[in-house]
Amino acid sequence: MRSRWLLAGALLAAFLEACQSTEIGPLGAGETRAPDELALWDESKEWDERVSKSEARVDEPALQAYLEGVAGKVYAGMPGRTADEIRIHVMRTPFLNASASPTGTVILHSGLLARLEDEAELATLLGHELAHFVSRHSLREKRMRENALAKRRLAGGLLSIALMNPIFMEIVGSEQSESLERQLRGYSRELEREADLAGFEAMRAAGYDVRRSVRLFEAVLIDDDGAKVPDPYYWADHPSMEERAAHYRELISAASSSGGEVGSERYAAHVEKLIEANVRDDLGLARVRSSKAGVERLLARPEPSAEAYFLLGDWHRLAGDASSPALAAEAYAKAARLDPKHAAAARANGLALRGLGQNAAAAAELSRAIALDPEAADRPILEAFVRELEAPAP
Amino acid sequence: MKATLALLLAIAGPAMAGDVFQVPEEQVVASVHVVALAPLRDLTKDGAPSAALVRWEAVLTEELTALGLKVVPSTEFARVWGALASELGGVWDPVTGKADAKKLKAARQHTFGELQRLHGIDAVIDWHIVESHTSRLWSEWHTFGKQVWKAGDETLQLGGAPLVLRANQERPTRVLVVDLSLFLSDRNDVTLYQGTLEVAWTEVRHGARRERRPAAEVFAPDRDVRIRAMLKPLREAFDAAAGKAKAEPSAGS
Numbered sequence: 001m002r003s004r005w006l007l008a009g010a011l012l013a014a015f016l017e018a019c020q021s022t023e024i025g026p027l028g029a030g031e032t033r034a035p036d037e038l039a040l041w042d043e044s045k046e047w048d049e050r051v052s053k054s055e056a057r058v059d060e061p062a063l064q065a066y067l068e069g070v071a072g073k074v075y076a077g078m079p080g081r082t083a084d085e086i087r088i089h090v091m092r093t094p095f096l097n098a099s100a101s102p103t104g105t106v107i108l109h110s111g112l113l114a115r116l117e118d119e120a121e122l123a124t125l126l127g128h129e130l131a132h133f134v135s136r137h138s139l140r141e142k143r144m145r146e147n148a149l150a151k152r153r154l155a156g157g158l159l160s161i162a163l164m165n166p167i168f169m170e171i172v173g174s175e176q177s178e179s180l181e182r183q184l185r186g187y188s189r190e191l192e193r194e195a196d197l198a199g200f201e202a203m204r205a206a207g208y209d210v211r212r213s214v215r216l217f218e219a220v221l222i223d224d225d226g227a228k229v230p231d232p233y234y235w236a237d238h239p240s241m242e243e244r245a246a247h248y249r250e251l252i253s254a255a256s257s258s259g260g261e262v263g264s265e266r267y268a269a270h271v272e273k274l275i276e277a278n279v280r281d282d283l284g285l286a287r288v289r290s291s292k293a294g295v296e297r298l299l300a301r302p303e304p305s306a307e308a309y310f311l312l313g314d315w316h317r318l319a320g321d322a323s324s325p326a327l328a329a330e331a332y333a334k335a336a337r338l339d340p341k342h343a344a345a346a347r348a349n350g351l352a353l354r355g356l357g358q359n360a361a362a363a364a365e366l367s368r369a370i371a372l373d374p375e376a377a378d379r380p381i382l383e384a385f386v387r388e389l390e391a392p393a394p
Numbered sequence: 395m396k397a398t399l400a401l402l403l404a405i406a407g408p409a410m411a412g413d414v415f416q417v418p419e420e421q422v423v424a425s426v427h428v429v430a431l432a433p434l435r436d437l438t439k440d441g442a443p444s445a446a447l448v449r450w451e452a453v454l455t456e457e458l459t460a461l462g463l464k465v466v467p468s469t470e471f472a473r474v475w476g477a478l479a480s481e482l483g484g485v486w487d488p489v490t491g492k493a494d495a496k497k498l499k500a501a502r503q504h505t506f507g508e509l510q511r512l513h514g515i516d517a518v519i520d521w522h523i524v525e526s527h528t529s530r531l532w533s534e535w536h537t538f539g540k541q542v543w544k545a546g547d548e549t550l551q552l553g554g555a556p557l558v559l560r561a562n563q564e565r566p567t568r569v570l571v572v573d574l575s576l577f578l579s580d581r582n583d584v585t586l587y588q589g590t591l592e593v594a595w596t597e598v599r600h601g602a603r604r605e606r607r608p609a610a611e612v613f614a615p616d617r618d619v620r621i622r623a624m625l626k627p628l629r630e631a632f633d634a635a636a637g638k639a640k641a642e643p644s645a646g647s
């Protein structure tokens with residue numbers, strides 16, 4: 001009996017030794033970095049290095065400078081910030097996600113940026129992600145996870161001792177148990193809420209219209225294409241978007257602010273090319289609703305580009321309803337008129353006209369496409385089509 | 395009796411796993427009405443009997459037609475593809491056998507476009523069979539052995555006598571199987587639906603020996619059921635949509 005008490009005492013001592021403090025101050029608190037945080041930083045630096053070399057990284061200096069400028073404004077209003085440089089990387093993926101590393105690298109997915117409507121929403125997103133960084137959430141989450149595991153191992157050990165059956169040690173101490181996963185999601189929820197609050201305050205301090213902040217979550221909620229098909233980066237790990245939108249509405253109501261910067265036009269001008277690329281990616285994944293939303297954004301610009309109409313044509317072909325061929329042809333024709341050097345538009349227009357039986361116009365457009373892109377891999381096929389279209393009717 | 399048992403056991407297969415729909419299934423039901431079949435590509439070592447390939451296309455056509463789809467036969471796909479590929483001077487390098495990626499993409503896109511113009515297709519079905527190694531657990535009953543699909547004992551009713559096959563998890567083994575894969579793709583070559591199923595093992599074990607099964611056995615008509623199994627989730631999606639349409643009659647009806 002005595003030996004059981006000794007064993008239980010030893011387990012408890014090991015547990016206390018294993019538990020680490022989760023009372024972690026913000027970055028600028030002047031606290032010495034513990035070895036586990038330094039290890040986290042090392043890992044993070046390696047990851048940052050890989051991200052910066054990734055082929056999926058969008059390399060557009062003007063967009064980069066703009067995003068860093070907005071991030072800098074938001075970061076300046078954060079308590080606990082340090083002189084550490086923050087870095088922003090845009091990754092070309094049509095899914096909706098953003099993240100921040102322990103060392104201050106913020107990753108923004110093009111799919112999410114394409115959904116935002118203005119700079120105030122962007123500031124909300126950046127504020128949220130930078131709050132994770134400043135508040136050292138990755139370290140807190142790591143410690144909470146390890147402490148939770150230690151608690152479970154203690155419980156398993158005590159049960160095994162009490163019942164003289166080692167099986168409890170295996171069952172309760174399992175690192176992969178589902179209940180532990182649930183517990184972790186709960187902690188994450190708490191941290192997300194904390195980051196929401198800090199991010200909200202930072203975007204307000206930067207002078208943005210806080211009433212726009214809630215739309216960030218509403219934008220995610222309308223990801224209809226992502227709802228049914230597994231999305232590896234979907235914000236499903238976060239508290240439900242409805243809940244977070246409700247939290248933001250509370251914050252907005254409490255702030256009782258009625259003004260501030262929105263920056264719709266500035267934002268739209270900077271992300272136009274990114275939205276075009278994102279529509280192409282969405283079309284490439286047959287995401288009908290997402291690609292339509294993107295095309296509508298492009299067409300809502302004061303002077304829509306030829307590429308916007310070209311993508312509208314592609315979207316009509318993807319939608320595949322009865323009126324699609326005629327609507328696609330109309331959109332391609334508009335794109336070809338707006339930019340007479342747009343080879344893909346001329347080619348698509350020619351093929352669409354051929355499908356509609358407008359042979360003379362189709363032959364002219366296809367000939368123009370060949371002249372604009374003489375090196376195209378399908379040139380022989382286009383030439384054969386032109387010959388066929390120009391041949392006298394039998 | 396042993397031979398019959400061996401055959402019966404050797405053709406037992408697993409359920410199809412993984413996500414078959416690559417886009418929301420409602421989108422597939424709403425957007426796919428006419429499909430073109432590409433010819434079945436036979437990549438097996440000895441080649442499948444041509445009668446089996448013809449039969450499989452008939453089964454696939456029958457299944458798709460039952461969903462309410464119009465099916466353009468593979469001969470038409472082959473005709474259009476052949477004409478376009480020849481305009482490009484061939485897609486495959488005659489020496490290396492490798493495809494020219496740009497030409498292949500162009501031929502593929504224009505084949506879709508032509509079949510759409512001529513037949514109004516919304517999607518293409520590409521399918522192929524290939525032989526591959528699959529890890530299985532080895533199970534034994536007296537002198538008779540079989541590979542089983544999962545761990546655990548299995549009871550089989552044969553001629554009224556139950557046989558209990560005990561799985562030996564310590565002896566995983568690898569067997570050759572014919573896999574049938576099917577991809578339903580849209581005009582951008584985006585996969586909308588996909589499935590892969592093991593049709594049959596191409597070898598059986600007798601004690602320590604492995605014997606190659608005759609093609610007539612591997613591609614026997616009772617294997618046609620695999621095509622139907624592969625299309626089951628698609629059938630369920632179309633049935634669900636039809637049920638929903640019945641439950642919500644239009645205002646005019």
